[in-house]
Amino acid sequence: MELRQLQYFVKVAGKEHVTQAAEELHVAQSAVSRQIHQLEKELGVELFKQKGRNLQLTAVGQLFCTRVESILKDLDRAVAEVHEFLDPEQGEIRLGFPHSLGVHLLPVIIAEFKKRYPNVKFRFKQGMFTTLIRDVTEAEVDLAFISPFPDHHEQVSGDVVLTEELFAILPPGHPLAGESEITLHQLKDDKFILFSKGYSLRPIVLHACLEAGFTPKIAFEGEETDTIRGLVAAGMGVSLLPEMASYHNGNLAPTRVKISAPKVTRTIGLIYRSDDKLPLVAQSFRTFLLEHFNVKPCPEADK
Template identity: 40%
Template sequence: MELRQLIYFNEVAKNEHVTKAADELHVAQSAISRQISLLEAELGVTLFLREGRNVRLTSIGKIFLEHVEKILNEVEKTKEKVEDYLNPEKGVIRLGFSTGLSVHTFTMVFTQFRELHPKLHFQLLQGTTPYLMDLMEKGEIDIAFVAPVPTDHPIVKGDIFFTEKMLLLLPEHHELAHLKTIRINQLEQERFVTFRSGLPIREMIFKACQKAGFVPTIAFEGEDMDTIKGLVSAGIGIAILPELALSYNVPKDVVAVELNGSEFFRPVGVITPKKRELAPSEQLLYKFLKSFYDRLYRFQM
């Protein structure tokens, strides 16, 4: 089995067409067909079903594709690591952000890091924490900002940088808007504007409400913080959001109120892979982040 066979197979699977794959790879169609045939002969299985000019994966072909994608990702990752070792001050750092964290709040971090390492660039990926862990396991990212931070996981190592307070966002004319602090059981009759099911903030709200003896009424669920803020301003409902997310783009006609309870704090930090070392460029970022938040924490104290 040769690397080029895996590359050809992956491209044909992606395009579901041999000619298109040949065009993408700038090789002859006959060369791709021959290498696919050799690969199938070596494996003893049929990887593609031919349907006129198109092809589609067989059931075993789909399973094989999953492993091929991991192999090719590792090959690319290996090439990048070699390039990093040759010059750790150049390249792209693929950084994840869990949904419910605002990239906007980390601009100061990125600005200061880029001043120190101007030739390093970021590729940012956002998704749920399980999604980011899956990318990390596949080698597609090596560092991800998450909240809350998993501290006992077989695949990733978690580092907590700071603890973030969650605040209640209300329209300014709401009957509770004048209070300094609010208990969750005071919100039983309210309608919540929040994140979709499965995201940490949504789960935190449900657990807190259930602990208080009620199930929250959901008026809207989504993924965008600015949309949630706007809907609170429009009177659609109330929201519980991270304090840092309320430092920007907050409508003038809403107010933030503190919530009673330890459940309205969450750890924020990064996850990194347990089973492999970070590339030199990623180590630069990791050490910078640890130092940055250590200094910030001491300043706040």
């Protein structure tokens, strides 16, 4: 059994089509078909079955694919660790992050880090709270910024790097837009524009409104901070956004007002797998971040 056979098999399983797999692998279709046939012959089983114009994994093929994918990930990790051992300042960091941090925080952090380690490469993956947890636990990324920071999770550990205040975001013509600060209760009669279900900022805002004594009337839902800001600026409702998520570039912009009560905040953390040692280059990035935010490191990652 050859490594090339396993790589071809996983690619065909993902594409469910030999021709498309061959195109991505930059090899002839016949070469891919031959390797899959040899693999099936060696195993003594059929790994694929025909379904229309596509190929579908058989039951034993699905089982085999899960194992092979894990093996190939471990092999990629081993090769990366060898490269990092030879030169830890030229490795690659796989970093996950939520959309709200990609507007301002992430570009600033990466730019500062690249001044110190100019040859380090980054591979980014954006996601929601649950998908970022999954990406870390399944080794799709080495590290992930996440908000809120998960206080208890068996498979991930990390560090709270920042606690950020949320502000009221109001249309420019709103009666309270000229105030220096307001209470959240003063917005009880307004329509709210919130993030869709699954986004971590949504429950933070809902909980804050309940703490202020009311249930918000939801007019619209969005999936990006730019959408939330744009709808608020257009007078469609009000919202709450973290300071970093309230940056804007266009002419149509909402007004940001401080909330005096209740105090609404979110934690931002950096997480990694609890049962796995960070690659050297990722550990360098973590150390840089803790120094940048003046945070005492969590000891688990250094074991």
